[in-house]
Amino acid sequence: MQLEAKNIGFRYGDGPWLFQGVNFTVKPGEIVGLTAPSGRGKTTFCRILAGYEKPLEGSITIEGLPVPTRGFHPVQLIFQHPEKAVNPRWKMEKVLSEGEKPDPELLDLLGIEQEWLTRWPNELSGGELQRFCVARALGSNPHFLIADEMTTMLDAITQAQIWYAVLEIAKKRKMGIIIVSHEEKLMQRLCHRVVELKSF
Amino acid sequence: MSILVVENLSISFNQYTESLKQKNVNVISSLNVTLEEGEILAVVGASGSGKSLLAHAILGILPNNANISGTISYDGEILTAARQASLRGTEIALIPQSVNYLDPLMRVGNQVRNSVKVGDAVAAQRKVFERLRLKSGVENMYPFQLSGGMARRTLLSTAIVSGAKVIIADEPTPGLDPVVIKEALENFREFADNGCAVMLITHDIESALTIADKIAVFYAGTTVEIAPVENFNGDGEALRHPYSKALWRALPQNEFIPIPGSQPRPNNLPSGCLFAPRCPIATLECELAQPEMRELRNGRVRCIHAT
Numbered sequence: 001m002q003l004e005a006k007n008i009g010f011r012y013g014d015g016p017w018l019f020q021g022v023n024f025t026v027k028p029g030e031i032v033g034l035t036a037p038s039g040r041g042k043t044t045f046c047r048i049l050a051g052y053e054k055p056l057e058g059s060i061t062i063e064g065l066p067v068p069t070r071g072f073h074p075v076q077l078i079f080q081h082p083e084k085a086v087n088p089r090w091k092m093e094k095v096l097s098e099g100e101k102p103d104p105e106l107l108d109l110l111g112i113e114q115e116w117l118t119r120w121p122n123e124l125s126g127g128e129l130q131r132f133c134v135a136r137a138l139g140s141n142p143h144f145l146i147a148d149e150m151t152t153m154l155d156a157i158t159q160a161q162i163w164y165a166v167l168e169i170a171k172k173r174k175m176g177i178i179i180v181s182h183e184e185k186l187m188q189r190l191c192h193r194v195v196e197l198k199s200f
Numbered sequence: 201m202s203i204l205v206v207e208n209l210s211i212s213f214n215q216y217t218e219s220l221k222q223k224n225v226n227v228i229s230s231l232n233v234t235l236e237e238g239e240i241l242a243v244v245g246a247s248g249s250g251k252s253l254l255a256h257a258i259l260g261i262l263p264n265n266a267n268i269s270g271t272i273s274y275d276g277e278i279l280t281a282a283r284q285a286s287l288r289g290t291e292i293a294l295i296p297q298s299v300n301y302l303d304p305l306m307r308v309g310n311q312v313r314n315s316v317k318v319g320d321a322v323a324a325q326r327k328v329f330e331r332l333r334l335k336s337g338v339e340n341m342y343p344f345q346l347s348g349g350m351a352r353r354t355l356l357s358t359a360i361v362s363g364a365k366v367i368i369a370d371e372p373t374p375g376l377d378p379v380v381i382k383e384a385l386e387n388f389r390e391f392a393d394n395g396c397a398v399m400l401i402t403h404d405i406e407s408a409l410t411i412a413d414k415i416a417v418f419y420a421g422t423t424v425e426i427a428p429v430e431n432f433n434g435d436g437e438a439l440r441h442p443y444s445k446a447l448w449r450a451l452p453q454n455e456f457i458p459i460p461g462s463q464p465r466p467n468n469l470p471s472g473c474l475f476a477p478r479c480p481i482a483t484l485e486c487e488l489a490q491p492e493m494r495e496l497r498n499g500r501v502r503c504i505h506a507t
């Protein structure tokens with residue numbers, strides 16, 4: 001179940017190429033860090049990996065097959081700002097069940113309290129909301145998880161709590177993880193290897 | 201010298217419950233901080249711990265449904281609403297957390313020039329843009345044309361040119377390049393070295409340590425500890441409060457071990473020490489009343505068992 005990006009090239013409109021000829025592979029259970037100066041297109045590359053954006057050149061495959069863009073997303077993406085990733089008109093319970101039915105054990109592992117399920121998104125703090133986004137992403141049993149500055153806005157304790165939960169699940173399920181973070185110490189702590197996004 | 205003193209500040213909001221009953225929700229309780237001329241106080245803590253509300257209370261820009269008690273004084277005199285309005289942007293400047301504070305209809309160069317109180321406004325704006333690596337074309341742009349990082353740098357520019365004596369920066373660095381972060385932090389240090397008082401609100405303890413003199417740790421709407429920066433060292437043995445120690449140890453460069461549980465929500469605060477439900481050394485006594493802030497080893501702490 002290897003995730004493979006081959007010869008990826010992308011640019012917005014007729015702007016300059018953000019990157020071209022990028023090759024990148026993640027194996028099951030592997031944790032890979034991705035770095036680049038800001039503006040180089042890390043988030044765009046993550047969106048391409050997850051199948052939300054089509055590359056202009058090259059291909060993304062899982063086990064040799066194209067990443068499906070509809071239905072089940074085997075590559076799940078979590079961003080920096082959870083408040084932008086949830087529907088503000090839905091209570092948290094509904095936000096969660098957008099994916100598969102949430103497994104109580106998973107909610108527990110992520111420290112999500114029952115009481116929060118009855119809340120509106122604007123009643124929760126960033127750390128509380130991000131736990132829901134992680135639960136939603138993991139609920140569908142993805143093969144790969146992309147964490148694009150996932151804990152950048154969170155305090156150290158909440159950050160460590162969320163990562164412990166994610167690592168435990170990744171280990172159990174042999175899920176691969178791609179981490180984008182400007183925080184070097186966090187990358188060193190979590191990643192098996194770190195690669196720089198650049199054109200070849 | 202102390203220029204801004206916040207004493208016993210409490211803030212609550214009137215909120216309607218689902219049954220349309222009015223309820224008073226305490227979001228900040230008996231909070232104390234002091235800003236000194238020439239010093240940087242970093243304020244760290246989880247999101248929702250009341251950092252932004254403190255900033256808004258100092259500037260006098262809390263929403264209408266907020267009830268405030270306690271005192272804030274500036275330069276030895278109580279900060280009344282009228283005084284806040286006249287000092288805002290001139291003597292006390294805020295670098296807000298949200299980039300939505302930029303005026304969407306005004307070119308950003310003009311917004312920065314409006315904050316210049318003395319001298320050539322255009323020259324001052326161009327100088328600060330150059331320093332923060334904003335290209336010359338940016339001055340003619342509207343906020344919607346800026347990237348997040350550019351918008352943050354514009355907000356920062358506004359404070360830099362204002363000549364304010366107190367600068368309150370609310371999470372000024374997320375989304376910025378490490379190079380620009382370093383530049384911004386150096387700017388804060390420079391403000392302080394020129395005699396300003398700076399309050400740097402951030403959840404990035406590591407950055408704070410590079411420039412701050414003191415660190416205030418917030419938890420669930422109050423200050424649990426105020427410590428000199430050098431106490432954040434080793435495995436945190438010099439820190440006073442169990443929460444500060446836990447926060448320090450949870451950093452990836454330290455042990456990266458989280459304590460369980462989460463910060464209590466404002467509508468559901470414990471009656472005694474706010475940290476008691478998660479505290480590894482809590483005793484029955486801790487649940488009786490919220491501990492007072494007290495002096496301890498050249499710092500302050502709100503914990504009855506701290507040594």
Ligand SMILES: Nc1ncnc2c1ncn2[C@@H]1O[C@H](COP(=O)(O)OP(=O)(O)O)[C@@H](O)[C@H]1O
Pocket residue numbers: 123213227245246247248249250251252253254263466
């Ligand atoms: N206008 C408001 N009405 C009710 N509660 C509020 C309001 N603004 C903030 N709060 C609550 O006050 C607490 C502190 O918020 P805030 O100061 O923004 O925290 P921080 O900046 O530390 O993340 C949070 O629980 C938040 O939900």
Ligand code: SF4
Pocket residue numbers: 441442443473474475476477479480481482483486491502503504505506
């Ligand atoms: S007062 Fe008690 S519960 Fe609160 S931090 Fe101190 S030891 Fe822990």
Ligand SMILES: [Mg+2]
Pocket residue numbers: 251252253297370371
């Ligand atoms: Mg805030």
